Amino acid sequence: xxxxxxxxxxxxxxxxxxxxxxxxxxxxxxxxxxxxxxxxxxxxxxxxxxxxxxxxxxxxxxxxxxxxxxxxxxxxx
Amino acid sequence: xxxxxxxxxxxxxxxxxxxxxxxxxxxxxxxxxxxxxxxxxxxxxxxxxxxxxxxxxxxxxxxxxxxxxxxxxxxxxxxxxxxxxxxxxxxxxxxxxxxxxxxxxxxxxxxxxxxxxxxxxxxxxxxxxxxxxxxxxxxxxxxxxxxxxxxxxxxxxxxxxxxxxxxxxxxxxxxxxxxx
Numbered sequence: 677x678x679x680x681x682x683x684x685x686x687x688x689x690x691x692x693x694x695x696x697x698x699x700x701x702x703x704x705x706x707x708x709x710x711x712x713x714x715x716x717x718x719x720x721x722x723x724x725x726x727x728x729x730x731x732x733x734x735x736x737x738x739x740x741x742x743x744x745x746x747x748x749x750x751x752x753x
Numbered sequence: 754x755x756x757x758x759x760x761x762x763x764x765x766x767x768x769x770x771x772x773x774x775x776x777x778x779x780x781x782x783x784x785x786x787x788x789x790x791x792x793x794x795x796x797x798x799x800x801x802x803x804x805x806x807x808x809x810x811x812x813x814x815x816x817x818x819x820x821x822x823x824x825x826x827x828x829x830x831x832x833x834x835x836x837x838x839x840x841x842x843x844x845x846x847x848x849x850x851x852x853x854x855x856x857x858x859x860x861x862x863x864x865x866x867x868x869x870x871x872x873x874x875x876x877x878x879x880x881x882x883x884x885x886x887x888x889x890x891x892x893x894x895x896x897x898x899x900x901x902x903x904x905x906x907x908x909x910x911x912x913x914x915x916x917x918x919x920x921x922x923x924x925x926x927x928x929x930x931x932x933x
Contacts, residue, residue: 700931705815707922712822717921720826721914723774726767730775737778741785741925745933748789 702749706742713738770911774918777889781922784882785929791874802875805866807933810859811867814852815927818890821848825897825913831873835904840893842901842909844915847876849894856887889919 713735718724724731792799821844828841858878867876869913893916900908 690879694893698932701917705924705928708819709921712819713921714823714915716826717914717917721910721917722831723770723914727771730771731873734774734778735805737782739920740924741929744789745925745928746791 689721702746706738706746707737707741766907766911770914773911773915777915777918777922780885781882781926784885785925787879788882788929791878795874798871799875801874802866802879803874803913803931806857806879806931807862810855811931814855814859815923816853817848817852818920818923821845821852822917824848825916827923829906829910829913834876836904838904838909839901840892842897842904845913846894846897846901849890849897849916852890853887853894856883879930882930885925886919886922889922893919 677695718735723734824841828838828845833841843892863876863879866872867880893912896912898918900912
């Protein structure tokens with residue numbers, strides 16, 4: 677192991693990347709999923725106005741899975 | 754982009770669309786629940802098996818599918834000319850087929866790990882879920898090519914909506930399988 681300041685900094689940065697990047701990527705993709713559902717499918721494609729209950733259920737579908745995936749990724753064990 | 758006008762759609766169109774959308778979402782929900790339960794029961798095997806996947810290629814494929822969805826939205830615009838609708842429909846299908854090709858490239862590197870005993874349940878579910886999604890991409894992609902020959906707006910709106918739902922399923926599947 678490299679104990680010079682540069683080596684330690686690189687090691688910390690690599691560890692941060694390994695630990696934090698998947699979580700950041702996960703959050704970004706899930707945010708994109710929710711945006712796509714609301715802006716494209718419900719608003720732009722016009723599904724929101726025709727059947728509000730089905731549209732609400734459609735909006736809830738990715739929210740539910742996003743919550744489960746985030747919980748599974750972030751909770752220990 | 755302006756939202757689509759409601760006036761052209763009938764109640765029958767709406768009913769068919771909702772049946773299509775919810776049959777997709779229900780089928781994939783069952784598969785996702787199966788995957789989640791198995792990933793909790795066999796957490797160690799699933800975590801190790803997942804290391805053999807290609808998240809970079811899958812990330813690139815996510816961008817390809819989103820670009821394809823964008824083209825589908827362009828094709829569904831009321832103001833689009835027939836020529837630009839055709840171009841957008843063919844680009845949607847083309848990007849969808851690029852997704853399929855890249856997925857097969859990914860499968861080729863993953864296939865050899867599927868026969869290992871400890872990874873079998875992961876890869877069975879992985880190939881079932883992603884393969885089912887891939888079949889949808891191929892089928893609806895072919896329908897886009899057919900509709901591009903006679904680009905009637907009601908057909909485009911229906912196909913584009915189903916395509917966005919297929920995108921949505923991938924956007925949930927990608928973090929579930931590759932990042933979760």
